[in-house]
Amino acid sequence: MTEQRKIRVLIAKPGLDGHDRGAKIVARSLRDAGMEVIYTGLHQTPEMIVSAAIQEDVDAIGMSIMSGAHNVLMPVVVEGLAEKNAQDIAVFGGGIIPEDDIPDLKEKGIKAVFTPGTPTADIITWIKENISPK
Amino acid sequence: MISLDALLSRDVRAGARLLRWIDDGNAEARGLLKQLYPHTGKGTIIGITGNPGAGKSTLTDQLIHRYRKQGKSVAVVAVDPSSPFSGGALLGDRIRMQEHAVDDDVFIRSFATRGHLGGLTNTTTDVVHALDAMGWQIILIETVGVGQDEVEVQRLAHTTVVTMAPGLGDEIQAIKAGILEIADIFAVNKSDREGADRTVSELQMMLDIGYVSPAEQAHHGGSILLRDQRQERVCPQGWVPHIVKTIATTGDGVDELMTALAEHTQAFQNACQDESFGRARQRQEFLDVFRRALFERGWSYLMHEDHLNQILDQLLDGSADPYTLAEEAVKTLYRL
Numbered sequence: 001m002t003e004q005r006k007i008r009v010l011i012a013k014p015g016l017d018g019h020d021r022g023a024k025i026v027a028r029s030l031r032d033a034g035m036e037v038i039y040t041g042l043h044q045t046p047e048m049i050v051s052a053a054i055q056e057d058v059d060a061i062g063m064s065i066m067s068g069a070h071n072v073l074m075p076v077v078v079e080g081l082a083e084k085n086a087q088d089i090a091v092f093g094g095g096i097i098p099e100d101d102i103p104d105l106k107e108k109g110i111k112a113v114f115t116p117g118t119p120t121a122d123i124i125t126w127i128k129e130n131i132s133p134k
Numbered sequence: 135m136i137s138l139d140a141l142l143s144r145d146v147r148a149g150a151r152l153l154r155w156i157d158d159g160n161a162e163a164r165g166l167l168k169q170l171y172p173h174t175g176k177g178t179i180i181g182i183t184g185n186p187g188a189g190k191s192t193l194t195d196q197l198i199h200r201y202r203k204q205g206k207s208v209a210v211v212a213v214d215p216s217s218p219f220s221g222g223a224l225l226g227d228r229i230r231m232q233e234h235a236v237d238d239d240v241f242i243r244s245f246a247t248r249g250h251l252g253g254l255t256n257t258t259t260d261v262v263h264a265l266d267a268m269g270w271q272i273i274l275i276e277t278v279g280v281g282q283d284e285v286e287v288q289r290l291a292h293t294t295v296v297t298m299a300p301g302l303g304d305e306i307q308a309i310k311a312g313i314l315e316i317a318d319i320f321a322v323n324k325s326d327r328e329g330a331d332r333t334v335s336e337l338q339m340m341l342d343i344g345y346v347s348p349a350e351q352a353h354h355g356g357s358i359l360l361r362d363q364r365q366e367r368v369c370p371q372g373w374v375p376h377i378v379k380t381i382a383t384t385g386d387g388v389d390e391l392m393t394a395l396a397e398h399t400q401a402f403q404n405a406c407q408d409e410s411f412g413r414a415r416q417r418q419e420f421l422d423v424f425r426r427a428l429f430e431r432g433w434s435y436l437m438h439e440d441h442l443n444q445i446l447d448q449l450l451d452g453s454a455d456p457y458t459l460a461e462e463a464v465k466t467l468y469r470l
Contacts, residue, residue: 003159004248006221031222036246041229048235052228055241057150086147134154 005133007035008058012049013042014077017067022094022116026062029120030127046073050080053089059131062123065095070105078109090131094118136162138169144207144268146241153243156260167260170267177266178399179273181291183253183313186279188297189323191230192382194276198234199385200392201272207239209270211261213254213278216246223247227276241270253277253284259422262290280313288316289418293398295319295391298337300329314340317375319394325379325387337377370405373398435467 011027013020020042027037038056040049053061061081063074074093081089093105094114102113112126136155140148155163180197182190194210201208212227223246234240243261250256254277265273277287288294296317314337322333376394380387405411436442445463448454 003161005158006246006248008154027224031217031224032220034220034222036216036223036225036244038225038228038244040235041226041232044232044235048232051235052242054146055150055243057154084147133158134151 007060007127007131007133008038008056009035009127009131010038010040010049010053010056010058010061012040012044012052012061012063013065014044014046014049014063014073015065015067015069016043017065018042019066020064022066023062023064026064026094026120026123029124030062033124033128035127046076046080049077050084050086053081054084054086057134058089059133060090060092060127063091063093063095065093065097068096070095070097071101074105074110075108088134092123092126094123136166138166141166141170141264141268142173144270146238149241149264149268150243152264153261156257156264157245157248157255159257163260167263170264173267173269174263175266177262177270177273179262179266179275179290179292180395181275181277181287181294182297183277183280183284183287183294183316184297184321184323185281185299188279188299189380189382190276190279190297191227193295193297193321193323193380193388193391194227194274195231195233196380196382196385196388197272197274197391197395198231198240200388202234202237202239206271207241207269208234208272208274209241209265209268210243210274210276211258211265212242212244212276213258214244214246215278216248218249221248241265247278251284252286253280254286254290256426258286259290259419285313285316289422292402293318293395295321295395297321297323298333299324300327300333318369318373318398319391320375320377321380321387321391322377323380323382326381330379334377334379341375341377370398370401370411371408373401432464432467435463 009030011023013023027039030037038052038058040052049061049063061077063077065073070093074091078091081087081091090111091109092112092114093110097113097115105113111130114123136148136152141152152163152166182194184190198208198210210231214223214225214227216223225244225246227244228242231242234242245255247255258275262273262275275287275291277284294316296313298320300322320337322330378387378391378394380391441463445459448459449456
């Protein structure tokens with residue numbers, strides 16, 4: 001068969017904040033970088049994100065959180081993936097996240113955190129260097 | 135490795151990975167498809183197509199609800215376009231199907247067209263075979279938003295629902311070929327909007343003119359309607375498309391749509407008893423698989439030992455024309 005492997009990424013907005021512009025801009029940028037992006041919309045629970053990621057067989061999940069709930073929600077997604085034996089799916093995040101919280105998030109399995117002002121090109125580069133399609 | 139047992143017991147991880155392999159053209163997928171094929175044929179396959187913004191995703195979401203109420207498991211194949219420039223895609227059909235995200239009896243998978251025209255992807259047939267074999271009872275295929283000629287879904291689906299929004303008016307007359315011809319059921323969605331009744335009556339008029347009555351068909355001795363050889367349509371004898379008004383956002387009219395779907399499923403199953411009907415369906419499916427096998431064979435030849443580059447060299451230095459080169463390549467291919 002003519003093989004054509006693509007990086008697939010789920011972009012999700014967990015929690016209750018409705019500020020989805022960042023997520024949409026990232027989704028659009030990844031599309032323009034040749035990736036297949038599944039965008040699930042607002043108000044996702046960690047359970048919904050894990051389930052969608054597995055059904056879509058994505059290579060990575062990017063979460064955008066502006067509400068301050070990142071310390072809770074992001075690690076729960078990582079744990080949920082591990083429970084479903086899907087720890088091969090990389091998790092990264094962005095949004096309003098204080099620098100002080102980042103080391104702890106990384107320790108809990110969040111592979112990268114992109115704070116406000118990050119050029120989208122940096123996110124694309126990080127994905128291309130760290131994620132390969134299955 | 136994916137085990138056949140995991141697939142047949144509807145393991146989500148295994149199934150999702152197989153679909154990835156199918157979509158990516160991974161060589162291992164074909165072996166599994168061969169093993170899965172004997173388990174196909176149990177699922178009900180429904181295509182949802184229509185213009186962009188007509189409400190396909192929202193209507194699909196309503197159908198998931200209804201089929202889940204009947205206790206049936208539902209798999210959704212949602213197709214969105216790839217960017218012709220970057221090759222990337224933004225797949226957003228899940229947004230309107232949120233409530234089913236954690237229901238184990240609902241499986242939703244988004245696909246990008248990856249340059250394939252026709253409303254589906256190049257591998258949707260294989261994807262549907264896999265889901266059918268895995269035991270999903272209802273398989274809903276949501277096409278990309280289509281214009282007039284993206285009619286592939288009707289070859290794959292048992293029942294095709296064409297979703298339309300009001301306001302097309304006279305345009306129906308102009309576009310009555312193409313997607314309007316593939317409907318088993320028309321869902322005139324957003325029917326609380328002005329112009330819905332007009333759309334319904336325009337469709338009705340189109341059907342009155344365009345459909346051969348069952349009596350006439352019997353007179354001509356045909357049990358199936360055949361159009362041209364490539365885009366032939368195989369549908370149960372005597373079926374005249376139903377028109378249903380829906381409001382997908384509220385669920386109005388969805389019960390009527392379910393009734394129409396059940397009636398068509400019955401008609402389809404009855405028609406399947408007829409050998410010529412089954413044969414015509416098989417023909418369509420086989421030709422799809424065969425076409426892809428041929429292309430893959432040709433492609434691997436072109437990629438082998440730099441054949442394609444040699445051809446391009448000859449074209450660039452003007453020593454040959456593309457028609458002759460293509461003919462020669464095909465001849466060589468068949469001798470191999």
